Amino acid sequence: MKQAQIQLSIDDLPSKWYNIIPDLPGGLPSPKEPGDGESRLQALGRRMIGECLKQEVSDARWIDIPEGVRELYIQAGRPRPLYRAYRLEQRLGLKKVRLYYKREDLSPTGSHKVNTALAQAYYAAKEGKTVLVTETGAGQWGTALAYAASLMGLSTVVFWVRAVYDWKLERRTLMEMYGAKVHASPSNQTSFGRKMLSGDANHPGSLGIAVSEGLEYVDGSADRVYCLGSVLNHVLIHQSIIGLEAIKQFEQVDDSPDLVVGCLGGGSNFGGIALPFIGEVLAGKRECEFLAAQSEAAPNLVKGEYRYDFGDTAGHTPLLMMYTLGHETVMHPIKSDGLRYHAAAPIISALRHSGHVRAVALPRDEVSVFTAAKMFLESEGWLIAGESAHAVRAAIDEAKAAEAKGEEKCILINISGHGFLDIAAYRDVLRLGS
Ligand SMILES: Cc1ncc(COP(=O)(O)O)c(C=O)c1O
Numbered sequence: 001m002k003q004a005q006i007q008l009s010i011d012d013l014p015s016k017w018y019n020i021i022p023d024l025p026g027g028l029p030s031p032k033e034p035g036d037g038e039s040r041l042q043a044l045g046r047r048m049i050g051e052c053l054k055q056e057v058s059d060a061r062w063i064d065i066p067e068g069v070r071e072l073y074i075q076a077g078r079p080r081p082l083y084r085a086y087r088l089e090q091r092l093g094l095k096k097v098r099l100y101y102k103r104e105d106l107s108p109t110g111s112h113k114v115n116t117a118l119a120q121a122y123y124a125a126k127e128g129k130t131v132l133v134t135e136t137g138a139g140q141w142g143t144a145l146a147y148a149a150s151l152m153g154l155s156t157v158v159f160w161v162r163a164v165y166d167w168k169l170e171r172r173t174l175m176e177m178y179g180a181k182v183h184a185s186p187s188n189q190t191s192f193g194r195k196m197l198s199g200d201a202n203h204p205g206s207l208g209i210a211v212s213e214g215l216e217y218v219d220g221s222a223d224r225v226y227c228l229g230s231v232l233n234h235v236l237i238h239q240s241i242i243g244l245e246a247i248k249q250f251e252q253v254d255d256s257p258d259l260v261v262g263c264l265g266g267g268s269n270f271g272g273i274a275l276p277f278i279g280e281v282l283a284g285k286r287e288c289e290f291l292a293a294q295s296e297a298a299p300n301l302v303k304g305e306y307r308y309d310f311g312d313t314a315g316h317t318p319l320l321m322m323y324t325l326g327h328e329t330v331m332h333p334i335k336s337d338g339l340r341y342h343a344a345a346p347i348i349s350a351l352r353h354s355g356h357v358r359a360v361a362l363p364r365d366e367v368s369v370f371t372a373a374k375m376f377l378e379s380e381g382w383l384i385a386g387e388s389a390h391a392v393r394a395a396i397d398e399a400k401a402a403e404a405k406g407e408e409k410c411i412l413i414n415i416s417g418h419g420f421l422d423i424a425a426y427r428d429v430l431r432l433g434s
Helices: 040-047 050-056 067-075 086-092 114-126 140-152 169-177 191-199 207-218 233-239 241-252 268-282 346-353 367-380 386-404 423-430
Strands: 016-018 062-064 082-084 097-103 131-136 155-161 181-185 224-226 259-263 289-295 305-309 320-324 358-362 409-415
Touching (some): 016 233, 050 114, 067 140, 086 097, 086 386, 097 241, 097 386, 114 233, 131 140, 140 169, 155 207, 169 181, 181 207, 233 268, 241 268, 241 409, 259 268, 268 289, 289 346, 289 386, 305 346, 358 386, 367 386, 386 409
Parallel strands (some): 131 155
Antiparallel strands (some): 082 097, 305 320
16 A cells, blocks of 8 residues: 555654754854944844744754653644655656655644744743744744744734735734734834835835834833744754654655755745755765745845845844845735745855755746646645745656656655635636636
């Protein structure tokens, strides 16, 4: 019997996260102060979770996952299965290429974001914080944090990019059901939001602006703490649980990927699946390539410059060495809005610079991307998020190219989220229904 599903037992849940920083060739460039105004590093120290900041600069290769976080991971359904895409392979007529996908879409709120949300909520509660403040683009991160906060008895304030807030009513309601207070960003809650609104009362917002608003809002009370859903080192460390599980699952079926594909906005799901494999490549234990699938709306790794830049629009963060389009760049809204961020995580940027990561930017109209997701739905049965559809499109293109050349290849795709709250995007992009 062909078994599409590769499970791990709960006893196989990893007990440590992987931190790639000590293994990076040439190390990771340190954050810098911009040289004007207050120290951004000190401000982060005040605004963020202490344990996360410690992990941000840790040079330990392995970081213990606290028992309380492991309990939360199990509650949230970890370990998550790996699937062999037999039916998609058949649909594509593949004879030489094997496709696998990791199921981060099976999380309670629908994405990989819960992996760091649960850790951050756990640490925040231990540090006596009661209000978690954040930004969100697609809405997946805001929902994940609201869920994690709810489980830990905390509350959440979310600044949500207005262009998406306006059309994702169901996701907004879900966040509110978890107890979150959700503001469309730019908002009138902060001076930066008011400044943006005075320039354009219908400003569509951006992740960079939402981060600026959240950081400013945290300063209003000592109970509040800022939680970031991507880009920073500690977020990628928490997400490494994805790749660590996948490595064990491939061992079970005695196979190994030649190519790992993930979509990339800021870099957290791509880092989560890829970094444990890249660590083994750097240690000379395996050969594998890595491909980040982006949107032409925000092709930070494809067209960005590798230089120091702010993580937010107002310049509240320290300067980070990243592939960036510029922190003030206006990016065209897309349906897969989680991919619309101006820069890629410093860790992923360093690995792109050292030639370990490739990147591709897919068309902004998203037709080819949602078409691939529909093919995935028809053959595998699962409805995936628009962001994840970018990874599926890129993987299908790679699979077809390898097959045409007669190359044998094993491709692993990360399915970062489900698309149950993105049906309107499918309808609009593919012009479905009446
Ligand atoms: C389902 C999903 N995938 C991917 C992303 C992109 O973020 P990251 O690059 O941090 O994984 C998002 C962001 O909101 C998302 O919701």
